[in-house]
Amino acid sequence: MYNAATVFWKTLADAGVTHAFVNWGSDHSALLEDLERQRVEDGKSLLEIVTCPNEMVALCAAHGYAQVAGKLVVVIVHVDVGTQALASAVHNVDRGQIPVLIFAGASPFTIEGELKGSRTEWPLWIQDIPDQAAIVRQYMRYTAQISSGVSAAKTMMRALQFAQSDPKGPVYLWARRETLEEELDAPLVQQGVTVGGWPSLTPPGLPPQAVDTIVSALIGAEFPLLITGNLGRNHGAVPLLSALSNTLSVAIVTSCPSALCIPHSHPFLVGSSWDGRTAFLKDADVVVILEADIPWIPITGTRPKPGARVFVIDADPLKQSVGYAHVDAEMLCKADAEVALGQLLDAAGRKLEETSRAIVAERAQRLEPLRSAWTAELDAAERALAPGAALPTVPYLLGALRSAVHEHTPSKGQNILWLNEGISNAGHIWNHIKPDSPGSMLMSGGSSLGYALGAAVGAHMGSVVAQKQFDMIVAIVGDGDFLFGAPSTAYWIASRYETPFLTIVLNNGGWLSPGHSMTVVHPQGYGAKASAQRLTTSFGPKAPNYSQIAVAAGDAWGRRVESASELSAVFTEAVKVVQTERKCAVVDCVLQSI
Structure with a gap:
């Protein structure tokens, strides 16, 4: 016998999800039953189930899994109480841009056995709240109710599109117990959806004018500075940043990094800040902020020098989910870091002339003692x-x-x-x-x-x-x-x-x-x-x-x-x-x- 829970598991597996970090409850009867059907009929379950007696630990585990595997992952929790027990880990997967599907069941809406899954236990009355998704909505890229087994796969794939499109992040789906128990014909279940028809958004690049402006500014600068913090979430962007810095002799500073953005041994990495006092910002005449949430903190007295040209490149340059965030900038560019760096690196190779190469070489010589002084200070500490x-x-x-x-x-x-x-x-x-x-x-x-x-x-x-x-x-x-x-x-x-x-x-x-x-x-x-x-x-x-x-x-x-x-x-x-x-x-x- 197949039901909406069958569709749930099959859709996740078809989409490449391998692990579910779970905290089971009374709303998951159909999910548990179908998992056992899979084991009996197929010898194993479609996903590896990881039992987590604490919801926040479950979401933290999913967080680490996604960071290392580079794959979307699912967390399953119990109605409103399990959703709340995810606690502040919800904040982390939002700010960390982690693609994770959080699924919660919900109390049945029938009480007299009208449908399979109708209320059978006393907590199911108390756990029925008016707007369960409101608990986490402001942190999610998308929230929706799975209303029917017939449309469940499409609802899920739409959620996965949001989760995996920049800026990536968590999505929240929920379903009533009767919905998960909804029986479906085998052909409908086996048909599923064509996963290839639900791609994430293509990573955007910089417009040609922005590429030309930024590269010309970097080449002509006396002291160009690149500030980054989150670029390393995309491993492919790291070698491109290294290459751009080497090509143009651009100093790099990390500010509140969430992942390795540049190797510590890179010759032009000259500082790393967690107090808002960004190294050499006061000296830079061209500043490129590339995927950084907090490039500096003005109240510390740290800010660009008057007349400095500032450019921002980010998947979310306006930081739309932050109540207030602002940087005075000449240009805000919404672009994928890896794509943008490839464009800048290509343009830099074309634009460099003999006179420019001399300037770049001279900049490299000036950066060497800055890095040496910083590393000597660390060694002494x-x-x-x-x-x-x-x-x-x-x-x-x-x-x-x-x-x-x-x-x-x-x-x-x-x-x-x-x-x-x-x-x-x-x-x-x-x-x-x-x-x-x-x-x-x-x-x-x-x-x-x-x-x-x-x-x-x-x-x-x-x-x-x-x-x-x-x-x-x-x-x-x-x-x-x-x-x-x-x-x-x-x-x-x-x-x-x-x-x-x-x-x-x-x-x-x-x-x-x-x-x-x-x-x-x-x-x-x-x-x-x-x-x-x-x-x-x-x-x-x-x-x-x-x-x-x-x-x-x-x-x-x-x-x-x-x-x-x-x-x-x-x-x-x-x-x-x-x-x-x-x-x-x-x-x-x-x-x-x-």
Whole structure:
């Protein structure tokens, strides 16, 4: 017997979806029944089902999966309550532009058995709300109700088109229990839809006038600067950015990056900012902002110098989903970064003349000492311990971690996936891990905490699908991030599905960021003189033993480190545990307390 649930699963499989991260409920009876029909009749289900006892972890896992596999993924949750339990991970998949289909069932609309699936249990009355999709609508690229099994495939394919067209992002579909139970004839189900007839939008390029204007400006500039943050979400754009920078000797700065946009070793990468103070912005006479959400923060005093020519290239240059965002610019271009860079690179090769080549060569010489000074500053930071203590600084710790991973992995640290959720230490992680390969360091793209643990699970699954075979996955999180990530669920899933990863907890004893924000706004206020304990931003004096949470929940290996001298040995052991024992390892690194 086939029904709308059959169409649901078949459409996803036909569209290339391989995994569903699920949290089952009473609204999913038809989905569960059809999965078992598949197993009985075909020997397996069309999609791999990943059981997730926490909805936010499910969406974080889907997030990491999509980032690594480059494929759309589905998350299934339970009516309104499951939709709400997705929590702030919804914000992350929106801001991170992650193509994910979120599906929720809904309470039946019949109560006397008029249709199959009619209400049978008391919660089905309480869970019936007037507008379920409103819970997440402002974060979605598209929301719709699946109203009938006859049209279900077309409704789903329309949603997938939105999810996979720039700016990519989440979509939300929902259906009543009776709809999923709707019985359908076999020919209708088997016919399905022609997936090839539902393509995503073709990535747009720059108009010829924009290409000519931007390239001419870059060639003629005294100090051209390119600012990026999100370009690395498309791995194909990274080598093109490197080539354009090399061809024209353009300095590159990353600002609040969500993915690796340029190799750390690139000779013209001269800075990376997370505080809005964009390096060398005041010196640049031509600025190209390429896929960056926050190119600078004016209140810090950082802004382009008077008369500088500013160009914006972005899939969403107006940032339409942001309440207010603005950059004074000569030109705003809506274009795909990879396509646009190919156009600019081609035009640059044609436009360069002998005199221009001399200018470009001279610019390259001026950039070399700028990069050298920056990297020397980073190297010096890795040698410093916390003042008056045996505790490590974050740069010191990250240098030790990078060295241990380099020494004890087959690729010498080159084939590692780093998940960065350091928040107040995010910039340190970029600067001291020094990733070089496209896709080798990822962030959520949003500001919700709790992404990395679930994302590590999904990323491991995505790497198998994409046949990427990382030596290991390393998640670096703050102690607050660790707790937000529902660690008991995340490590249980990792254990059950054999997706081991290493977690490094930067344990500074609480939430640094709220106190920092307060002192920036009220530098001479009452709170500036108060302790973190008094401000209630501290987790002390009885903070959790983070590593042992993972041990209890997911049979992980865990250690707490309270001295800089212990780091190297513990990191080495942890790396070996993940690789040889194929289990999660958690190192709780105690830092100077806030």
